Amino acid sequence: MTTIAARPTTTRLGYVDNLRVLLTVLVLAHHAAATYGALPFWYWTEPSDSPSGIALMLLMLVNQFxxxxxxxxxxxxxxxxxxxxKGPGAFARDRLVRLGVPLAAFWLVARPILSLREWPARSAQGDSFLHFWFTVGDVGPLWFVEVLLVMSLAYAALRALRARSAAGSGVVAGLRTAAEVQPRPVSFRAIAGLVALLTVVTFLWRLAVPTGTYWELGGLPSPxxxxxxxxxxxxxxxxxxxxxxxxxxxxxxRVALVVALVSVGLALGGLALATAPGAGVLAQLGAALAENIFAMSAVIALLVLFRERLAGQPTWARFAAQNSFAVYVIHPLVLVGVAVLQAPLVAPAGVKFLILLALSVPLCWLFAYLLRRIPGVSRVL
Structure with a gap:
């Protein structure tokens, strides 16, 4: 069978930026679903076990995969x-600013504002407002920024050690930039190997950290x-x-797209079996396998689709990409604000979800743009 090779492209960063915009919208959809679905865990929730509420819960589970x-x-x-x-040292300092400052700002300002619903109960227990402000809640969705900062600093440290070792041995390490890299074919065997690695490591890890675990230290909702x-x-x-x-x-x-569509149901079924009371190790292993087959198939399908069909960046796409990180940081405030305003609306969960998402997506990008217009803010957002 003939394999159709990927055509050369000069818009690699364009399609990657477009993917990041899509994933940011999916984050908004995920938390909008958490507002009205049958799996409530958001700052403001109106949970529903109606058919649309169950559908929103399934959307969240599929996203999480x-x-x-x-x-x-x-x-x-x-x-x-x-x-x-930049070099490892300058890179580490830059990451501490670009990731650490938004993380600290969210913790100091957004986190307590989003948790104000808890203040009456804390006040009734004799808590002071100052103590409440600095102890309530966690970093929320900014756990991603927190973990990314740790991973980035770990890589910078590894590169620094490698450079020191190379200097000590008199060897100059020559690393090609991304622009100089020639595409290397990726075999189906390599993809299967990655799925196998993810499956084994996930299975072993979840023997100690099962699905649904929450780590209070660091505020990790999905360890x-x-x-x-x-x-x-x-x-x-x-x-x-x-x-x-x-x-x-x-x-x-194309193969990845078909596999993703076929395996999504298996992944949901595997999750249900693995989290049922008394689930054995075979159920957990099967769940890890089905989940990672779907996850990698979805990732590959989207990568190829965007590279081949959605790589262009018109003005609106560039605008969306430039502001996507700021949107990620501020979106909880926007989602909760809109949800509170539409709380009196009596409508099915699915309808309220769609209204919330339709209003919040443009508002998030508008507020992100205005925020980044403040002098100095674009340095970190």
Whole structure:
């Protein structure tokens, strides 16, 4: 059978930026679904066990299988080149500013504002407002920024040690920039190997950290997925050096799309079995396998689709990409604000979800743009 090779493209960053915009919208959809679905865990919730509420819960579960891991993969793509240009020390300082400042700002300002519903109960218990302000809640969605900062600093430290070792031995390490990388073919066997690695590590990890675990230290809502996040971040680092994303073929993208559509139901069924009382190790292993087959199929299908069909960046797409990180940081405030305003509306969960999403997406980008117009803010957002 003939394999259709990926055509050369000069808009690699364009399609990657477009993917990041899509994933940011999916984050908004995820938390809008958490507002009205049958799996409430958001700052403002109106849970529903109606059919549309169940559908919103399924949307959240499907998102969770792959979308944050995909974020880590795309983030890893930009790290090696940045370290090349700045050096490990300057890169680490830059990450501490660009990731650490938004994280600290969210913790100091947005976190207590989003948790104000808890203040009457805390006040009735004799808590002071100052104590409440600094102790309520966690970093919320900014856990992603927190984990990404740790991973980025770890990579910078590794590069610094490597450079020191090379200098001590008199060897000058020559690293190619992403622009100099020639695409390397990615075989189906390599993809299967990645799925196998993700499955085994995920299975072993979840024997100690089962699905649904919450880590209060660090405010991690999904530590059961940490192996996927770490491995896909490393895949992003390696892909930047080896041209893997450009090496994916159109045929692989089509196969991945079919596999994703077929396996999504298996992944949901596997999750239900693995989290049922008394679930054995075989059920957990099967769930990890089905989940990672779907996750990698969805990632590959979207990568190839955007590279081949959605790589262009008209003005609106560039605007969306430039403001996507700021949107990620501020979106909880916008979503909760809109949800509170439409709370009196009596409508099915699915309808309120659609209204919330339709209003919040443009508002998030508008407020992000205005925020970044403040002098100095664009330095970190």
């Amino acid at each position: 792959y979308f944050m891991g995909f974020f880590f993969l795309l983030s890893g793509l930009f790290v090696p080149g940045s370290v090349d240009r 059961a997925y940490l192996p996927q996040y770490a491995i896909l971040f490393v895949v992003g680092l390696l892909a930047a050096r080896r041209g893997w994303l450009s090496g994916l073929t159109v045929r692989q993208g």
